[in-house]
Every structure is written in structure tokens, then in C-alpha cells.
Amino acid sequence: MARILIIEDEKNMARFVELELQHENYQTRVELDGRSGLDAALSEEWDAILLDLMLPELNGIEVCRRVRQEKDTPIIMMTARDSIIDRVSGLDHGADDYIVKPFAIEELLARLRALLRRIDLDEEKNVNSDQIITYKDLEIQKDTRTVRRDGEVIELTKREFELLKTLMESQGTVLNRQILLDKVWGEDGNEETNVIDVYIKYIRNKIDREGNPSYIQTVRGSGYVMK
Numbered sequence: 001m002a003r004i005l006i007i008e009d010e011k012n013m014a015r016f017v018e019l020e021l022q023h024e025n026y027q028t029r030v031e032l033d034g035r036s037g038l039d040a041a042l043s044e045e046w047d048a049i050l051l052d053l054m055l056p057e058l059n060g061i062e063v064c065r066r067v068r069q070e071k072d073t074p075i076i077m078m079t080a081r082d083s084i085i086d087r088v089s090g091l092d093h094g095a096d097d098y099i100v101k102p103f104a105i106e107e108l109l110a111r112l113r114a115l116l117r118r119i120d121l122d123e124e125k126n127v128n129s130d131q132i133i134t135y136k137d138l139e140i141q142k143d144t145r146t147v148r149r150d151g152e153v154i155e156l157t158k159r160e161f162e163l164l165k166t167l168m169e170s171q172g173t174v175l176n177r178q179i180l181l182d183k184v185w186g187e188d189g190n191e192e193t194n195v196i197d198v199y200i201k202y203i204r205n206k207i208d209r210e211g212n213p214s215y216i217q218t219v220r221g222s223g224y225v226m227k
């Protein structure tokens with residue numbers, strides 16, 4: 001359940017927005033001035049902040065600016081001031097969206113849903129991107145242990161996958177056989193370092209294209225590298 005902080009000094013407006021959000025199953029909290037609103041914004045975690053522009057103690061622009069110094073909580077500014085300058089100022093100080101009073105509650109709810117959906121998608125993309133490593137047209141998906149070259153799935157054994165992943169995570173760095181052995185087989189492994197040469201050959205046979213240089217380069221006397 002998303003948590004929404006409402007910073008609005010007009011009590012009737014604040015209560016109206018709060019009730020509508022609660023009806024949509026949001027958790028809410030209302031603060032009636034900029035200073036208490038800023039304290040709440042910084043002391044707790046919120047999924048979004050609805051922030052009035054004209055507030056006692058601290059105005060909405062200043063609240064927005066200070067929140068942005070510490071957090072990236074999504075902010076929708078609510079104001080009766082509809083000038084371009086006011087809109088630009090709010091957005092320049094870190095607001096994600098802007099709605100002008102009087103507004104239809106349906107529009108506010110739609111803007112809030114869109115903002116939260118966009119944030120969720122961005123977070124999902126960031127998580128997914130952390131799971132993907134690429135080298136030229138070669139891609140590995142760490143969580144599913146999938147390897148593709150130019151979109152075509154390549155089947156690797158667990159050891160082959162771990163060895164390739166280790167090399168791709170260290171692109172540009174030469175890794176000697178002992179380092180690769182320790183990372184892939186573990187420090188308790190009993191294999192000789194020449195097992196690395198055998199597995200590199202297996203991987204090359206699967207990922208390389210005939211007539212083209214190997215993606216895994218041998219550095220004589222040192223080890224292997226992808227660069």
C-alpha cells in the first residue's frame with residue numbers, strides 16, 4: 001500500500017484529498033505547514049508527496065528544494081498559481097509533476113497513479129539492468145543464467161557460465177588462471193589451473209564465430225581477458 005504525504009495548509013482541501021486517497025487504499029498523512037511537512041518528508045519514507053506551493057513557515061518551492069537535497073521521493077506540486085514561471089520554478093526545483101487548483105480529483109489520482117507507475121518501471125529496469133552483462137553482441141542474464149549472442153541462446157554448463165560471467169564482469173582486466181580457478185571453483189577446489197584452459201576452449205567453441213577472432217583473448221604468460 002503506497003504511503004502519500006500531503007502538505008497543504010487549506011484544511012478543507014487537505015481533508016478532501018486525504019479522504020479520496022484513503023478511498024483508493026493509499027496510506028496518508030497531512031501536514032499543514034511547510035516546516036512540519038519538510039520534517040515529515042525527511043524523517044519517514046513516502047511513495048509520493050503532494051505539495052502545495054503557498055505554505056506558511058516554508059513555501060513549497062523551498063520544501064521541494066530541501067527534500068531533493070536528501071531524497072528522490074516523487075513530488076506533485078499543487079497550486080492555484082498557473083503562470084509559466086511558477087510551473088517552471090517548481091519543476092526546476094525537483095517537482096515531478098504539477099497540478100493547478102481547482103482540479104478534479106480524478107485528474108490528481110490519475111497523475112499520482114502515472115507517477116507511481118513510472119517510478120515502479122524505472123526501479124524494475126534498474127534491477128533488470130543489474131542482472132545483465134554485455135560484451136559486443138554477447139549478453140548474459142545472471143538471474144536466469146541465460147547466454148545469448150546476437151539474440152541466439154547459447155547453452156552453457158554451470159562451470160562454463162560462471163567462468164564466462166567472471167570474465168565479462170572484469171572486461172579489460174587480465175585474469176590469471178589461479179584467480180579464475182578461485183572464483184569459479186572456489187578456494188577449496190582441487191583442480192589444477194590447466195582446467196581453466198580446457199573450459200575456455202569449451203566456451204570458445206560455443207560462443208565464437210568461425211573466421212572471427214575469439215571474444216576471449218589469451219594473454220601469453222598471464223591469463224585471459226575480454227576487451
